[in-house]
Amino acid sequence: MNSGELAGTVALITGSSRGIGRQTALLFAERGATVVLNGRNEAKLAETAELLRSRGYSATSVTADVTNADQCRAMITRVIAQHGRLDILVNNAGISMRGAFAQLDPGVIESVSRTNLLGAALPARFAVEAIIEARGSIVFVSSLAGVRGFAGVSIYSAAKMALTGLAEALHAELAPSGVHVGVVFVAFTENDPDKTVMGVDGAPVRVSRKASTTQRQVAEEILRTIVRRRRKSYMTAAGKYLVFMQRHFPRITDAVILRSRGRIHGTFLL
Numbered sequence: 690m691n692s693g694e695l696a697g698t699v700a701l702i703t704g705s706s707r708g709i710g711r712q713t714a715l716l717f718a719e720r721g722a723t724v725v726l727n728g729r730n731e732a733k734l735a736e737t738a739e740l741l742r743s744r745g746y747s748a749t750s751v752t753a754d755v756t757n758a759d760q761c762r763a764m765i766t767r768v769i770a771q772h773g774r775l776d777i778l779v780n781n782a783g784i785s786m787r788g789a790f791a792q793l794d795p796g797v798i799e800s801v802s803r804t805n806l807l808g809a810a811l812p813a814r815f816a817v818e819a820i821i822e823a824r825g826s827i828v829f830v831s832s833l834a835g836v837r838g839f840a841g842v843s844i845y846s847a848a849k850m851a852l853t854g855l856a857e858a859l860h861a862e863l864a865p866s867g868v869h870v871g872v873v874f875v876a877f878t879e880n881d882p883d884k885t886v887m888g889v890d891g892a893p894v895r896v897s898r899k900a901s902t903t904q905r906q907v908a909e910e911i912l913r914t915i916v917r918r919r920r921k922s923y924m925t926a927a928g929k930y931l932v933f934m935q936r937h938f939p940r941i942t943d944a945v946i947l948r949s950r951g952r953i954h955g956t957f958l959l
């Protein structure tokens with residue numbers, strides 16, 4: 690139980706009541722970490738904590754909204770009080786949207802920005818002192834939409850791109866203290882069957898599209914990013930190709946994306 694790459698560490702994974710966060714929690718526990726779960730829905734968190742316990746791992750959880758500074762401060766205080774340290778923070782909580790920018794309700798712009806950007810910056814801000822002490826890791830879960838803006842996911846793309854800026858700045862500030870800061874750019878991933886994103890009016894919309902990775906593969910990439918102390922990890926061959934093309938052939942990339950706009954608009958529901 691306490692062997693594995695993460696033995697002896699305490700890891701807080703935001704948004705781990707379901708989806709990618711839950712798989713990451715499970716994998717980290719398998720690799721020896723003491724895992725702290727987070728989300729807003731207490732019942733869902735309890736269900737996930739029970740899942741970990743049923744597999745023989747201990748798990749605690751903190752109910753907190755990552756967009757609320759007071760709740761983030763209290764969450765980190767509680768982790769330190771319970772476990773005495775914090776080595777790893779995975780900023781995974783996020784929400785996506787779909788729809789043309791011209792039709793977006795301003796509330797969607799605000800929610801998607803708050804959750805994906807503030808919801809990562811605030812936990813990091815309150816955790817940073819403990820992570821410096823542990824010479825640990827802060828990882829941001831981004832998206833291929835954080836590499837390149839796509840039609841239909843404007844604000845999501847913008848918020849995920851902002852995470853790259855935050856991670857680069859944190860690396861510049863914290864690398865001398867031995868802290869690792871990484872970003873994982875995730876591709877289309879299998880979703881929990883009840884997953885929703887925000888429609889143009891803010892109403893939840895079901896997501897159904899073909900996935901190119903499993904949640905477990907994303908969790909494994911997050912683990913590798915931490916263990917190898919990587920700065921940036923791009924998932925899938927298509928993701929790596931996108932990065933290459935954008936860096937070396939930006940005009941061709943623009944043309945291809947413009948041509949496939951309709952298709953992307955319909956399917957790019959990260």
Ligand SMILES: NC(=O)c1ccc[n+]([C@@H]2O[C@H](COP(=O)([O-])OP(=O)(O)OC[C@H]3O[C@@H](n4cnc5c(N)ncnc54)[C@H](OP(=O)(O)O)[C@@H]3O)[C@@H](O)[C@H]2O)c1
Nearest residue numbers: 704705706707708709728729730754755782783832875878
């Ligand atoms: N699925 C994909 O294809 C894909 C692709 C690229 C990137 N990503 C990124 O991967 C991450 C996880 O995605 P997912 O598909 O696993 O999403 P998901 O199934 O919708 O799970 C999101 C998790 O975040 C929590 N959460 C949302 N808002 C929160 C808040 N304000 N405070 C605390 N917790 C909050 C949710 O719990 P509560 O609702 O109970 O709070 C839930 O545990 C996100 O950052 C997403 O942008 C996903």
